Amino acid sequence: MKKRLTIFTLVTLLIISMLSLTSCKGDENGNTDAEADVIKLGVIAPLTGEISQYGIGVNNAAKLAAEEINDAGGIDGKMIEIISYDSKADKTEAINAYNKLRDQDNITALIGCTISGTTLSIKEIAAGDGIPVLTPTATNLDVTLNAPNIFRACFTDPYQGETAAVFSAEDLGAKKAAVIYNLESAYSEGIAEAFKTKYSDLGEITNFEGYADTDTDFRTILTKIADKKPDVLFIPDYYAKVGVILTQVKELGIDVVCIGVDGWDGIEADYADVAEGHYFINHYSKNDPSELVQNFITKFEETYDMSPNALAALGYDATKIMSEAIKNAGSTESSAIVEELSNISTDGVTGHITFDENGDPTKSISVIQIVNGEHKLAGKVSVE
Secondary structure (H helix, E strand, O other), X not given: OHHHHHHHHHHHHHHXXXXXXXXXXXXXXXXXXXXXXXXXXXXXXXXXXXXXXXXXXXXXXHHHHHHHHHHOOOXXXXXXXEEEEEOOOOHHHHHHHHHHHHHOOOOOEEEEOOOHHHHHHHHHHHHHHOOOEEEOOOOOHXXXXXXXXXXXXXXXXXXXXXXXXXXXXXXXXXXXXXXXXXXXXXXXXXXXXXXXXXXXXXXXXXXXXXXOOOOOOOHHHHHHHHHOOOXXXXXXXXXXXXXXXXXXXXXXXXXXXXXXXXXXXXXXXXXXXXXXXXXXXXXXXXXXXXXXXXXXXXXXXXXXXXXXXXXXXXXXHHXXXXXXXXXXXXXXXXXXXXXXHHOOEEEEOOEEEEEOOOOXXXXXXXXXXXXXXXXXXXXXXXXX
């Protein structure tokens, strides 16, 4: 009797084990059946630190887009889950986050990274893995080159540098331009070089001055620039650094129109007084009357009690685009999603988006002026 009971017990355990293995059968990404009912999208963004405004905007917008898609039934009935990690704007942190998303979280695709430096740090790894990557906001030209699985929702650094040069010369009538840029930032330096090259065909570059990332006193450089009396001063950097530079421009009483880039977005929050009257290139305008734009702004403000910056708009678009590609692919297999991303043609908050052969979008570019602490659309510019 004891022997029969032992055999019965062993058979029972074997059946339970087989059923357990069957129930844990995975999909093509190695997810179990329970996990296969969820489509995981990773987000890597600076959620703390000096430029956390960018990362928080992207992360919040990605979650808002996912919520809207899920409320409408998800992707073929599967719900989207956003899994976020804080890059702290640090390359090593970004690599660690990517590895966690790939190895532990088994993501289907990545929305990120948010800034060029961290995106470039994971580029070769992600390209080797073949995972679909759509960065909302990394503008450095090299991000998508020789990486067929990596796309971006934003325009490139050279394009916004060239646009700023054309706007300065043709719309503002500037004959002379000076440039001050961050020597230790691929983002800042790349845009500065593009501006200089384009503007040199349109007018005179009086100064091309670099500074270190840790610099806080720019008075010597600004005095040197002021001596040349440029009509415009081009400052391609992020808002925290730009705010300090603009403060010192005002303190020194330098009479010059300053031009910036998408990194200025949000500068009015802390530096509205010194940014007043100046211009910057951006991905969208908050006062665009488009129903798509205004609905996004309303929902974002209702959900997070904050106004969406341009990076939030791009994070929203990127999540919607990636989700559309997954739906069109009818699969979570990486190569199928990448192929559908290549064929995307859709309207987003930041404009109508299609991708070229490098995975870069083709779209117009907005120029914003700070007026009474608010964004005012000064025009839309395209560079041939």
